[in-house]
Amino acid sequence: MTAIDYARQHQQRFLSELKTLLRIPSVSTDPAHRDDVRHAARHIADELQRIGLENVRLIETTGSSPTGHPLVYADWLHAPGKPTALLYGHYDVQPPEPLDEWLTPPFEPTERDGNLYARGAVDDKGQMFMHLKAIESLFATHGKLPLNVRFLIEGEEEVGGEGIAHYVASRPDNLHADFAIISDTSMFAPGLPTLCVGLRGMIYTEIEVRSARSDLHSGLGGAAPNSFNALAHILARIKDADGRIQIPGILDAVVAPAADELRSWSSLPFDEDEFRQTVLGAQAIVGDPRFPLFERMWAQPTFDVHGIIGGFTGVGAKTVIPAKATAKASMRLVPNMTAADALQRLTDFVHQSCPPGVSAEVRLIHSAEPSLIPVNNPWIRSAAAAMTTVWGRETVFVRSGGSIPIVGDLQRHLGLPCVMMGFGLADDNLHAPNEKFCIRNFHLGIESILSFLESAAALQAEA
Amino acid sequence: MTAIDYARQHQQRFLSELKTLLRIPSVSTDPAHRDDVRHAARHIADELQRIGLENVRLIETTGSSPTGHPLVYADWLHAPGKPTALLYGHYDVQPPEPLDEWLTPPFEPTERDGNLYARGAVDDKGQMFMHLKAIESLFATHGKLPLNVRFLIEGEEEVGGEGIAHYVASRPDNLHADFAIISDTSMFAPGLPTLCVGLRGMIYTEIEVRSARSDLHSGLGGAAPNSFNALAHILARIKDADGRIQIPGILDAVVAPAADELRSWSSLPFDEDEFRQTVLGAQAIVGDPRFPLFERMWAQPTFDVHGIIGGFTGVGAKTVIPAKATAKASMRLVPNMTAADALQRLTDFVHQSCPPGVSAEVRLIHSAEPSLIPVNNPWIRSAAAAMTTVWGRETVFVRSGGSIPIVGDLQRHLGLPCVMMGFGLADDNLHAPNEKFCIRNFHLGIESILSFLESAAALQAEA
Numbered sequence: 070m071t072a073i074d075y076a077r078q079h080q081q082r083f084l085s086e087l088k089t090l091l092r093i094p095s096v097s098t099d100p101a102h103r104d105d106v107r108h109a110a111r112h113i114a115d116e117l118q119r120i121g122l123e124n125v126r127l128i129e130t131t132g133s134s135p136t137g138h139p140l141v142y143a144d145w146l147h148a149p150g151k152p153t154a155l156l157y158g159h160y161d162v163q164p165p166e167p168l169d170e171w172l173t174p175p176f177e178p179t180e181r182d183g184n185l186y187a188r189g190a191v192d193d194k195g196q197m198f199m200h201l202k203a204i205e206s207l208f209a210t211h212g213k214l215p216l217n218v219r220f221l222i223e224g225e226e227e228v229g230g231e232g233i234a235h236y237v238a239s240r241p242d243n244l245h246a247d248f249a250i251i252s253d254t255s256m257f258a259p260g261l262p263t264l265c266v267g268l269r270g271m272i273y274t275e276i277e278v279r280s281a282r283s284d285l286h287s288g289l290g291g292a293a294p295n296s297f298n299a300l301a302h303i304l305a306r307i308k309d310a311d312g313r314i315q316i317p318g319i320l321d322a323v324v325a326p327a328a329d330e331l332r333s334w335s336s337l338p339f340d341e342d343e344f345r346q347t348v349l350g351a352q353a354i355v356g357d358p359r360f361p362l363f364e365r366m367w368a369q370p371t372f373d374v375h376g377i378i379g380g381f382t383g384v385g386a387k388t389v390i391p392a393k394a395t396a397k398a399s400m401r402l403v404p405n406m407t408a409a410d411a412l413q414r415l416t417d418f419v420h421q422s423c424p425p426g427v428s429a430e431v432r433l434i435h436s437a438e439p440s441l442i443p444v445n446n447p448w449i450r451s452a453a454a455a456m457t458t459v460w461g462r463e464t465v466f467v468r469s470g471g472s473i474p475i476v477g478d479l480q481r482h483l484g485l486p487c488v489m490m491g492f493g494l495a496d497d498n499l500h501a502p503n504e505k506f507c508i509r510n511f512h513l514g515i516e517s518i519l520s521f522l523e524s525a526a527a528l529q530a531e532a
Numbered sequence: 533m534t535a536i537d538y539a540r541q542h543q544q545r546f547l548s549e550l551k552t553l554l555r556i557p558s559v560s561t562d563p564a565h566r567d568d569v570r571h572a573a574r575h576i577a578d579e580l581q582r583i584g585l586e587n588v589r590l591i592e593t594t595g596s597s598p599t600g601h602p603l604v605y606a607d608w609l610h611a612p613g614k615p616t617a618l619l620y621g622h623y624d625v626q627p628p629e630p631l632d633e634w635l636t637p638p639f640e641p642t643e644r645d646g647n648l649y650a651r652g653a654v655d656d657k658g659q660m661f662m663h664l665k666a667i668e669s670l671f672a673t674h675g676k677l678p679l680n681v682r683f684l685i686e687g688e689e690e691v692g693g694e695g696i697a698h699y700v701a702s703r704p705d706n707l708h709a710d711f712a713i714i715s716d717t718s719m720f721a722p723g724l725p726t727l728c729v730g731l732r733g734m735i736y737t738e739i740e741v742r743s744a745r746s747d748l749h750s751g752l753g754g755a756a757p758n759s760f761n762a763l764a765h766i767l768a769r770i771k772d773a774d775g776r777i778q779i780p781g782i783l784d785a786v787v788a789p790a791a792d793e794l795r796s797w798s799s800l801p802f803d804e805d806e807f808r809q810t811v812l813g814a815q816a817i818v819g820d821p822r823f824p825l826f827e828r829m830w831a832q833p834t835f836d837v838h839g840i841i842g843g844f845t846g847v848g849a850k851t852v853i854p855a856k857a858t859a860k861a862s863m864r865l866v867p868n869m870t871a872a873d874a875l876q877r878l879t880d881f882v883h884q885s886c887p888p889g890v891s892a893e894v895r896l897i898h899s900a901e902p903s904l905i906p907v908n909n910p911w912i913r914s915a916a917a918a919m920t921t922v923w924g925r926e927t928v929f930v931r932s933g934g935s936i937p938i939v940g941d942l943q944r945h946l947g948l949p950c951v952m953m954g955f956g957l958a959d960d961n962l963h964a965p966n967e968k969f970c971i972r973n974f975h976l977g978i979e980s981i982l983s984f985l986e987s988a989a990a991l992q993a994e995a
Binding site: 269271348355357373378472 | 732734736743744745746748749750751752753754755756757758760761762763764765767768769771773774775807811812813814815816817818819820825828829830832834835836837838839840841842843844845848849850851852853854855859860862864887888889890891897898932933934935
């Protein structure tokens with residue numbers, strides 16, 4: 070019997086066990102659910118122990134994390150000379166509110182039309198649980214694993230993940246591995262096996278413009294500098310009306326996607342107008358016209374304003390010339406940009422772009438480096454091949470326009486390439502009412518992961 | 533004995549009576565002071581009765597005013613063939629907070645260094661009270677007045693003045709007059725008799741930009757239109773970085789100041805750098821470089837942004853692409869611009885300036901027409917001559933960059949030219965702690981007003 074046969078024979082039990090996990094309301098942001106979060110951690114630790122992992126324990130993180138939800142760690146390291154996989158996931162979930170929009174209660178998992186509905190079904194309990202069931206299938210079939218594995222499962226992903234970030238940054242010995250697997254992303258289309266190989270980084274800033282000692286009456290308009298008018302000029306200069314970023318030199322570091330990736334992108338099933346209507350809900354898709362859409366979202370930086378603090382925003386009219394205007398604005402970064410270089414160039418350009426009579430300051434709120442793993446990386450090639458076999462379709466390579474901080478942390482601090490092998494779908498209602506996970510994807514996800522681990526075992530360990 | 537002699541003989545009593553009025557905390561915006569505001573109205577009505585006015589009464593206004601503080605009306609109409617003056621002022625005051633910054637309590641009038649310190653000392657109880665004392669001096673000296681007078685004194689000026697606006701718009705018979713006197717402005721410099729002959733008008737708007745059905749995650753940046761970035765482009769287009777308004781045709785209606793006015797402006801004692809430091813508190817004086825400073829503030833329109841609603845303005849970072857951004861922004865208008873024309877041109881230009889993927893709407897919050905009275909108007913010439921005699925210096929003509937809605941209302945609905953004869957000083961701390969009125973200005977203001985009324989009596993009534 071193969072591990073895949075085992076997984077197929079136990080599909081009903083696997084799904085039933087996932088439901089048990091989903092019934093624990095491990096809402097990490099809500100202090101009222103603090104015990105539930107810990108309950109979920111213990112439940113997973115017990116399951117890891119049961120299926121054959123060793124050194125199972127909860128790790129209390131330090132650092133500035135306000136919540137204190139533990140990491141769950143476990144390993145099995147009895148495959149000498151074989152590679153070591155680090156399996157990452159998270160057991161905490163988003164709050165379920167608004168409750169009255171759920172068709173069935175968020176913590177009573179319900180099957181409907183081939184989907185399992187519950188908070189956390191896909192983000193990330195269901196996907197993280199696939200890792201456990203893949204390992205169980207391998208253990209049960211062979212009495213051992215074909216490679217070394219470590220589990221690291223966090224409970225603060227939905228509240229910023231500071232605990233795991235501090236832990237990874239401390240480079241503990243027990244995170245030594247050759248690659249990581251993360252199942253917390255989506256497939257590009259139903260039934261289309263998808264690997265996410267790139268994430269954008271970010272600098273999130275506050276751009277503060279000051280025009281006077283204190284607010285002035287707008288009767289002085291025509292003489293008095295206005296921080297808001299000035300800020301509008303600065304923001305408009307940074308990115309022109311057609312979406313081209315105008316900061317000198319900032320695009321120099323951008324690396325064009327490799328031919329393999331571009332080929333994969335050109336094969337993606339994609340309808341721009343449907344994307345515009347259903348995903349953006351906008352009159353038009355915009356952006357730098359020099360680049361095709363996927364390049365704009367995945368392989369080019371952005372500059373987006375999120376809000377502007379200051380001045381008068383009440384009801385009615387107040388004729389004030391505000392002395393201070395502060396934009397919250399961020400840049401998404403792509404390889405090989407660095408957060409430090411982008412911040413310096415943005416800051417210099419803001420200073421150079423100040424209209425007469427104002428000064429400006431750029432403050433960094435947080436940053437994340439971009440990450441990219443080449444599509445011809447051996448772990449990626451191996452993962453792609455395994456998925457192609459399981460799903461019966463060629464695996465596609467995509468990137469994400471967003472950021473997953475743990476990926477950058479694992480890469481930077483531990484040198485781990487991350488295989489982002491996700492099985493969510495675009496309509497899974499992440500962070501929203503009626504979150505679901507396609508049950509077929511849950512089962513084929515388990516098969517994909519165990520097939521990948523089996524083939525990865527044959528690759529040379531880098532260590 | 534002349535009326536001026538009388539006023540001089542009774543200076544101590546006039547000041548003492550003003551103090552009595554200032555002790556009434558008639559804070560119109562504070563419901564807790566509702567009875568005090570009415571007490572101030574009755575006190576003034578009693579004083580008008582005492583000094584010889586007739587038909588004294590409180591007028592309850594209707595309309596949308598939320599406060600319901602009454603107008604005080606009185607008249608004396610026994611000078612047939614003579615002009616009729618409408619004397620306007622307000623008896624309500626700003627809140628005194630922050631109280632701990634007052635050197636002496638705001639409602640315990642205190643003399644110090646030739647000034648009288650109290651909330652309302654100059655804005656506007658002290659200046660309004662000059663009108664009463666000028667009339668008293670004329671009555672006491674001659675047993676009658678040289679012309680017809682009407683008093684109209686409001687108690688909602690500091691809360692928007694909606695009541696009087698509705699009343700004036702109804703064009704009641706008892707406001708028939710030939711000109712108005714308003715003492716609610718300042719002298720250009722200490723000891724320099726000043727008439728304000730022009731006020732800017734205004735359109736106060738909300739410019740709303742929409743980019744999508746709902747907020748989006750900034751991982752979609754590069755494809756998704758951003759209402760804030762788009763709004764920055766629109767605002768930057770309306771007025772360039774050097775302060776030039778770029779709305780096509782909007783400056784066509786602007787009338788250059790008359791030679792007489794420009795001559796008066798060029799004679800004003802003015803230090804640009806001191807103005808920059810003490811009034812603006814800014815690094816630089818800005819504005820359209822094609823016009824000298826006084827023209828920019830008094831005779832050219834402005835476009836100022838007051839605040840921007842929407843998006844994320846909390847602590848930290850939220851990677852949202854806001855679907856909606858709404859700027860509060862206003863234009864100050866100058867003769868012969870009209871609010872309707874300016875609004876139409878602004879709206880058209882905003883629509884034309886929308887970057888791809890967004891739409892915009894301009895909503896009017898309120899408007900005021902600009903007003904200007906020529907410096908060779910007979911009432912102005914008469915007032916200037918009276919002030920020159922009293923103060924011993926040539927009267928200067930200025931305008932205000934702000935708006936006084938009642939001036940526009942009196943002009944538009946009743947056809948009244950307004951003589952703005954004010955005696956405040958730049959350091960009087962209007963609306964701030966330690967408000968004061970220069971006591972010499974109070975007395976010379978009374979003399980200026982009664983002298984003007986005496987000479988105005990000799991002018992032909994327009995009616």
